[in-house]
Amino acid sequence: MTVTTGNSEFDPYLTAIIANRIDGIVREMTNTLLRAARSAVINSARDFSCAICTADNQLLASAEGLPIHIFGSHMLTAAMTDRHAGDLREGDCYLHNDPYSGNSHAADHAFLVPVFIDGEHLFTTVAKAHQADIGNSLPTTYMAQARDQYEEGALIFPAVRIQRDYKMNEDVVAMCRSRIRVPNQWYGDFLAGIGSARIAERRLKELCKKYGKETIKNFMTNWMDYSEQRMIQAIKKLPKASVVRSGAHDPLAGLLPDGVPLNVKLNIDPDNSIIDLDLRENVDNVPCGFNESEACVTAAVFSGVFNSIDPTVPRNAGSFRRLDLHLRDGSVAGRPAFPHSCSLATTNVADRLINITQSAFATIGEDFGLAEGGIGMGAGTGVISGKDHRLGNEPYVNQLIVAAAGGPGSPTADGWPNYALPVVAGLMYRDSVEVDELKHPLEFQYIRILPGSAGAGKYRGSFAVEVSYGPKEQPMDAIWPCDGTHYPPKGVRGGQDGIKAQHWKINANGEEEELPNVVITVLKKGERVRGNTTSGGGYGNPFERDPRRVLKDVLDGFETIQRARDVYGVAFIGSVTTNDLAIDAEATGKLRERAAT
Known part of the structure; x- marks a missing residue:
């Protein structure tokens, strides 16, 4: 044909x-x-x-x-x-x-x-x-x-x-x-x-x-x-809507005491098959590395759109024709004014913009958009460096990708545990711990799931992950610029927020010191860091979650029995240890009925 x-x-x-x-x-x-x-x-x-x-x-x-x-x-x-x-x-x-x-x-x-x-x-x-x-x-x-x-x-x-x-x-x-x-x-x-x-x-x-x-x-x-025609068809399936959605990046001590406020205006015009994205009402460039480059701010809001529409639409210049983006020169979320730093343009503010855009779609109806995905490049994605005692003290530098944040809940599915960050969307790999320890003189104590950390919802976000590591012999520099320690990822349509990121430095005697969101530290032999990622926000009312999903989460170690009862209204009989945990249908019905009133 x-x-x-x-x-x-x-x-x-x-x-x-x-x-x-x-x-x-x-x-x-x-x-x-x-x-x-x-x-x-x-x-x-x-x-x-x-x-x-x-x-x-x-x-x-x-x-x-x-x-x-x-x-x-x-x-x-x-x-x-x-x-x-x-x-x-x-x-x-x-x-x-x-x-x-x-x-x-x-x-x-x-x-x-x-x-x-x-x-x-x-x-x-x-x-x-x-x-x-x-x-x-x-x-x-x-x-x-x-x-x-x-x-x-x-x-x-x-x-x-x-x-x-x-x-x-x-x-x-x-x-x-x-x-x-x-x-x-x-x-x-x-x-x-x-x-x-x-x-x-x-x-x-x-x-x-x-x-x-x-x-x-x-x-x-x-x-x-x-x-372009596929994009036109996808937009025509959306309701006509105008949404203003806001969020914020965490504060930065000494430079940004209130963080970075962010705004996205979304206008969906299905009659003309156009999605208008206006970012002009954002603050000026900031005196640190959080400024977006034009390439990154464009990619971020486009990602939020493509996350929220028909996933089979090709991602290319043809489909881009139906997206009308408005940016302002000299804005933190626009075109940067030289020589402001864009060092973190691919992550922190970009992650927030993707979240704001996709969660804006969630406000137009229960079958649209996503909750906010986990954010923050913390200890699990820190840059480590130092001298390798195994190789005659040769220098080494590497970006770790061993523990990253949880994905957002959606209208039809729970968040992905391999999500990493909104700018990554599950497409990167997680480092092999064994390969990292082979290549560099460091040692991991653990990488583990934090039960009960996921943003609750009809479809929950993914859980947070905790990691701990330190050097084997020579001192090791560890640097990371984490977001999400103050403002966690948001849930939508009644879903709960994810948890915040946190980090500690553990001295050789076991004493712990909580670290700020932006970390520049030196770890000596016997010292280590530990920290947890954020989790993804939930989508929809947690009391509408299928109790069988809650049971599976408890059995898999993702959720706790107490939270299952308090947050999801699901009661159990039996126990995990005796391998006979089951849903108590009558008690669950009463809990949910009581919550509804």
């Missing part, structure tokens, strides 16, 4: 075949980077994303990239084409990490390869990876207290050419090696990023050779139009 659309023919079968083939190329990029990288934050935690854009800077495909990375891919390629207009050619590769010209934040090194077919620039491949170290003034890629980009200290590459005619610019490599604390580890990741972008270049050339350049160009047009 072939349908004529505009100036090109739309063959649904061929379109589906090519779309899946291009997604397969992105997945091959992903596997290349995952297997070739050296740092654990990339090859274990998978804190990276791959995408393919068109030559005119439209996102074409992203497969399973992290939302905070890939929804701004077109801004990266636009920076490259603008900066090097008229000078792009086959064999080029560009390094981009400038948050003021399309990148997310300085820690994400993006590798851009323009792909030429018969002399015509047709695609740009994008491999973006979070680095273990970027030369900041402190051994972390998250500089929460940095007053500006200068105080961060990272090398910035605004779409800098690192290869011409497939040959490396060794001057750039030398600059990075001289600044980054773990140069050999970084160089392995650097080569892996280039290799990922290059493998896509090769496969795209093969694809165009098989089907012909004109067929592929027609496909790109038709795929974008098809995606």
Whole structure:
């Protein structure tokens, strides 16, 4: 079947075949980077994303990239084409990490390869990876207290050419090696990023050779139009609504005593199939690393939308046409004014914006939106560094991803325990404890679930997780910029909030000292940290939860018997220890009847 659309023919079968083939190329990029990288934050935690854009800077495909990375891919390629207009050619590769010209934040090194077919620039491949170290003034890629980009200290590459005619610019490599604390580890990741972008270049050339350049160009047009039509259909299923939803990021001692207030205005227009997102009424840039880059604020609110609509709608420039985003220059949730720091642009405020947007959808009806997902990069996602006594005191730096927050309740399901953060949405991996202990001189005491911590609801959020670790021999720096220690993730439609994050430093004699949300500490031998993540917010009235689900949660160790009774109105007979715990239907009915009155 072939349908004529505009100036090109739309063959649904061929379109589906090519779309899946291009997604397969992105997945091959992903596997290349995952297997070739050296740092654990990339090859274990998978804190990276791959995408393919068109030559005119439209996102074409992203497969399973992290939302905070890939929804701004077109801004990266636009920076490259603008900066090097008229000078792009086959064999080029560009390094981009400038948050003021399309990148997310300085820690994400993006590798851009323009792909030429018969002399015509047709695609740009994008491999973006979070680095273990970027030369900041402190051994972390998250500089929460940095007053500006200068105080961060990272090398910035605004779409800098690192290869011409497939040959490396060794001057750039030398600059990075001289600044980054773990140069050999970084160089392995650097080569892996280039290799990922290059493998896509090769496969795209093969694809165009098989089907012909004109067929592929027609496909790109038709795929974008098809995606827009799918988005139109999804929006038409939503009720007409205007919602203003607010939230806040935690305070930062000495700089932001009240935190960062945040607002999203959501206007759903199903008649014209437009979702309008207005973030202009947010405060000015703040004097620390919490400012959003344009790429991240765009990705955050777009993520909140895609989390709340038909999940089969393709995520690309075609569906983006139906989203109308309004930002303000010089705003913490807009376009940043140089040189304000955007060091944490991919996480803290971005997580809050995703939560605010998706929970705004929950206000329009009981079948829409999500509760707020767990937030906060605490001890389980801290950056650790020091000297490795096993390797002649060589320096090490790594971003841990061992314990992250719980997912939000939805209209139909409980929150995911592998959610991690709203900006990740379950797409990253959790570090292997054994691999982390093998690679670095640290030791984990435990990683465990906190029973009774989930935000209660008809569909509950996921539980919180607690972690504890410390160094084996030499002192270890541990740095993290946690959110959610003051303002927990919110429940919606009668669902309860998640729990707050908390952290402690435990001295060698066992004494505990509670830590602030932004932590910069040194752990000596015998000392350790422990801390718990936030949990996800609940969706709907907890007394409407199926008692069988409550029973299963208790049996699985996620929930306590006392909370089951007090929060969910579910009573039991028997016990867990004797393996005969069962629902007391009569007592449960009375508890819920009493609560209803």
